Amino acid sequence: MTLLDFAAVARLRDKPVDWRYKGMPPDVSTVDDLVGRRVPVDGFTSPVAALVGPALYGNLDRYADFCTRHGLDFAPHLKTTMAPQLAAEQARRGAWAFTVANVAQARVLRAFGARRIIIAHEVVDPASIAWLAAEQEHAEIYCWVDSPSTVDLLARYRIPVFVELGAPGGRTGARSRDAAADLVRAVHAAPGLRLAGVAGYEGTVGATRSPADLDTVRGFLRDLVAFADSVGAPAVTAGGSAYPDLVAEELAGFAGQRILRSGAYVAHDHVHYAHLSPLPLEPALRVWATVVSTPEPGLALANLGKRDVSFDLDLPVPLGVPDSVCVTALNDQHAFLHDPTGTLRVGDWVAFGISHPCTMFDRWAALPLVDGQDRVTDLIRTYF
Numbered sequence: 001m002t003l004l005d006f007a008a009v010a011r012l013r014d015k016p017v018d019w020r021y022k023g024m025p026p027d028v029s030t031v032d033d034l035v036g037r038r039v040p041v042d043g044f045t046s047p048v049a050a051l052v053g054p055a056l057y058g059n060l061d062r063y064a065d066f067c068t069r070h071g072l073d074f075a076p077h078l079k080t081t082m083a084p085q086l087a088a089e090q091a092r093r094g095a096w097a098f099t100v101a102n103v104a105q106a107r108v109l110r111a112f113g114a115r116r117i118i119i120a121h122e123v124v125d126p127a128s129i130a131w132l133a134a135e136q137e138h139a140e141i142y143c144w145v146d147s148p149s150t151v152d153l154l155a156r157y158r159i160p161v162f163v164e165l166g167a168p169g170g171r172t173g174a175r176s177r178d179a180a181a182d183l184v185r186a187v188h189a190a191p192g193l194r195l196a197g198v199a200g201y202e203g204t205v206g207a208t209r210s211p212a213d214l215d216t217v218r219g220f221l222r223d224l225v226a227f228a229d230s231v232g233a234p235a236v237t238a239g240g241s242a243y244p245d246l247v248a249e250e251l252a253g254f255a256g257q258r259i260l261r262s263g264a265y266v267a268h269d270h271v272h273y274a275h276l277s278p279l280p281l282e283p284a285l286r287v288w289a290t291v292v293s294t295p296e297p298g299l300a301l302a303n304l305g306k307r308d309v310s311f312d313l314d315l316p317v318p319l320g321v322p323d324s325v326c327v328t329a330l331n332d333q334h335a336f337l338h339d340p341t342g343t344l345r346v347g348d349w350v351a352f353g354i355s356h357p358c359t360m361f362d363r364w365a366a367l368p369l370v371d372g373q374d375r376v377t378d379l380i381r382t383y384f
Helices: 006-014 053-069 084-092 103-111 126-135 148-154 177-189 211-230 244-251 272-276
Strands: 048-052 098-100 116-122 140-145 160-164 194-199 235-238 257-260 285-296 299-302 317-319 326-330 335-338 349-353 366-370 376-381
Touching: 006 084, 006 376, 048 053, 053 084, 053 244, 053 366, 084 103, 084 376, 098 103, 103 116, 103 126, 126 140, 140 148, 148 177, 160 177, 177 194, 177 211, 194 211, 211 235, 211 244, 235 244, 244 257, 317 326
Parallel strands: 048 366, 098 116, 116 140, 140 160, 160 194, 194 235, 235 257
Antiparallel strands: 048 285, 285 299, 285 349, 299 335, 317 349, 326 335, 366 376
């Protein structure tokens, strides 16, 4: 089965480049007009975000190789990027399916011909359920269930589901193996539903690579596998970008299908996942901005703000400047930079690394893809 319509993705290159895309040079109208220009100095307006091709493709290759070596089917989580062009690269590298967070994201992928999608979430509103049921004629689209109420809402539709096992205090998911086992029985009894497997997300039970957190994550994954074995599930799925090594190790003994769902790995980052990921990934996202004011000694302001860069976990990190220069705060459109030696001047371009790519891509409808010399090779579009 062809996972994605590659021709539909390729047609994105023909779409115009205009005022709708921030950071783009005002004198361009096509992707070909952009190719060869150097970010940010060849006409780009500030701020502008870019994807670094060598790092991006290296991350894609490393993860594909990781999954192959560990016998994992890969269903990369597209909620991070919502970029069909990057989904196509993942499909070319052997992705088994795509993961999304909701029906809106699934509809984007279906518009580009995606044939197998996991909605890693419960689907309960009537319109979403109706769409999900109707799409089963054209694609395999799964969702999760974690309560009898969810099963009841879906019961009369022909939908494959994963029973989700959670953890006390965590996000969704049945709070015990007994409760999850009851759900498996309810799914088997429902006239339309089919048990596709069991699911869990270990990222909410750990936050660091400390021995205690690693033990907690391992314990959750072992419970997930034991539960899957106990109910005869055909598949088990887990995994984000923080603990793929533990997922591979703990799921190795499961006899059925094993599915990994990492997403943030594509772009990685300079802070959060840089400290968590066990794989040799490289940060592939940069945001360029200009210094617009140095109103007092030790302070510089760049026109980079909360509308341009992720800040939910960590502030952006200035690159290529003295270590003493750092971002201390963000406003909607400004970054406050502590600059004790007065290095920065009005008009200077400053590159910033980011933390947590999952809250970064949604701020940019288009990102130039650049080579190792910051020259544009393509334009990556996102659909949030």
